[in-house]
Amino acid sequence: MAIEQAKISVGDLQRGMFVSRLDKPWTQTPFALQGFYIRDLEEIRQLQKYCRFVYVDVHKTVGSAGATLRRLVGGSGAGAAGQGRNAPRVTIPCRPVAISHKAYPMPQPARREASNARKLHGQILQGMGEVMGLVASNRPLPVQQVNRVVEDLVESVLRSPDAFAWLARVRDKDEHTYSHSVRASIWAVLFGRHIGLGRRELLQLGVATLLKDVGKLAIPAEVLQMKQRDPRSELEYRKFVQHSVRMLSADAQVDPQVINIVRCHRERHDGSGYSDGLRSDKIPVLARMCGIVTFYDEATNPRGVSEPVAPSRAVASLYDLRGIAYQEQLVVEFIQAIGLYPTGTQVELSSGEVGVVVEQTYDRRLRPKVMIILDEHKRQLNKPRLLDLAEAEDRAKKLIERGKMSAQEQVRILRDIEPGAYPQVDTAAVRDNYLFKGNGQLSRLISRLAK
Structure with missing residues (x-):
């Protein structure tokens, strides 16, 4: 039709x-x-x-x-304008998820939360190393320790999502222990904050996303590392979900809701997932969210790639799966939660300049704050310049109304850029100086960019 x-x-x-x-x-x-x-x-x-x-x-x-x-x-097609650019989709019925975008106060500036977020991030990474070591040796999980650190993560993200978004997006060159589960857990809590989940649900979602892959320790390494699995290897790989559920269920301290999220996070909206082929409303909401953030992080951080890919590629892939693999409403909400240009993304402006998104503008997602590193000729600036696109838009509107500027001259983000496209743009250096040094002290950034 x-x-x-x-x-x-x-x-x-x-x-x-x-x-x-x-x-x-x-x-x-x-x-x-x-x-x-x-x-x-x-x-x-x-x-x-x-x-x-x-x-x-x-x-x-x-x-x-x-x-x-x-x-x-009137259902007759009168006034209709024909088919859209994509083939029609078969709608899979699903009850809408209750959303509250005003459940929490407006975020604090990222700089205010940055030091605490970095400390917590280190604790989570260390804790995940300990968890994997204990699981590998068949020893009990440190459940209370995991709960405490995720509680701290939740409170930090509630204060300032951008501070942790930096840590999920940017990978330092010497960061060998960086974990997909840690990044996905950060995205999950950011997502949950955006739609107004309560603290208990945020904790359950964060813990489940952090622990969802423990069962991979029971999968042969050669199967895990395959880029393309044959059907037999794929069936072997999928058993990690059952292994994760078994390991977590063995500890009475693990919240049953956490186990249920882990059990269902690989199910898909159209019933094509595993392990039970659940579809639509049969998949718990928090498990649907866990599945979305898992897909997004795997798409932005493919196995064997040294740097994250441009978010637009992952967002486009996720958006194409809306209503098929993932509930459409939740896909749209997740994209809104992280922003079309997530914090830490390298972007090119309509002016030709190149910079890094350093902080979101939560009421205008297309107008974040950008640290400009390269001029319109792609030459490195002597001093990086902070551009608040929301403020710039407000100024431009006044000039346009007075006839002193055309709408085409207004600066906007043209596209995001693959990390590494411009080697002189050091995203980690931008992060460190924006979060920990302040706008007025960019000497370290300049010296690192000049190398």
């Missing part, structure tokens, strides 16, 4: 509408997701700035706007 779309003037847009097409190529706008729900007035203003009309998916639109559109169209 065709996707029914209504052609809507941008002056008539409402919250709850699902924008499936624009009146121009997506690449000529700041909207990185090719299809999204309108959630606030800021998104409507952005659409009004770049478009005259858009196409809205009649059946995906929710709330009163959806009811009105469906009544007007």
Whole structure:
């Protein structure tokens, strides 16, 4: 069946509408997701700035706007604008997850939490090394120790998500013990904070994501390290979930909800996952979230690759799996949680300059703070420059209204860049100086970039 779309003037847009097409190529706008729900007035203003009309998916639109559109169209296709760019999807019924974006106060500046986050990060890495060592020798897990450190992680992320986002995104060259489970646990707690999970659920999600791979110690190393597994090796690999559940269930101190998340985190929305082939609502919400962050971290940190890949590639892959492998609502919320340009991402601006995203602007995700390292000719600046894109947009609007600037001159993020594309951009140095040195003391950054 065709996707029914209504052609809507941008002056008539409402919250709850699902924008499936624009009146121009997506690449000529700041909207990185090719299809999204309108959630606030800021998104409507952005659409009004770049478009005259858009196409809205009649059946995906929710709330009163959806009811009105469906009544007007009447199911006959009148007013529809034809099929979208993608083939129609078979919708798998799933109850919406309760979301609260205002459950916690606005985040504190990352610098305020940075030292504490770095200390906790070290403790988690050390603790995971101890956990794996104990599991390998068939000794009891230090459950209380794991719970305490994840409780501290939760409280830190509640104060400032960006401080830990830096630690999940940037890998130091000498960081041999960096763990996928630690990164995924950080993303999981960031995700949970964004949708308003309570502290108990955040703890359960964080602990489960941290411990979900302990069963891999029972899988032969040659199977784990295979880039492409044959069917027999794949079946052997998948047994790690059962091993993890068995190991965690052997300790009475482990929360049963944690074990259930671990048991179900490889299940998929369409029933194609393992170990039990669960689908849709049969998969616990926290397990669905654990599955999403696991996929994202594996996509941004492929096995055998020395540096993370550009987040846009992982986001695009995840977005393509919405409604198939992962619940669509949760995929969209996760992308909003980390931002289209997560903290630590190297980006190129429309001005041609190159920098690193150092902090999110939580009410305007497309307008983070960026430390500019290279000028428009890709030459290294003598002194890195901090650009707050949200503040720059506010200034630009006033100039545009006065006729002193055109909309095309407004600086925005053009694209993210693969780490290593510009060797003179040292993301770890940017992190250290932004979080721990302050804007006025960039001498170490400059000296490291000059090497």
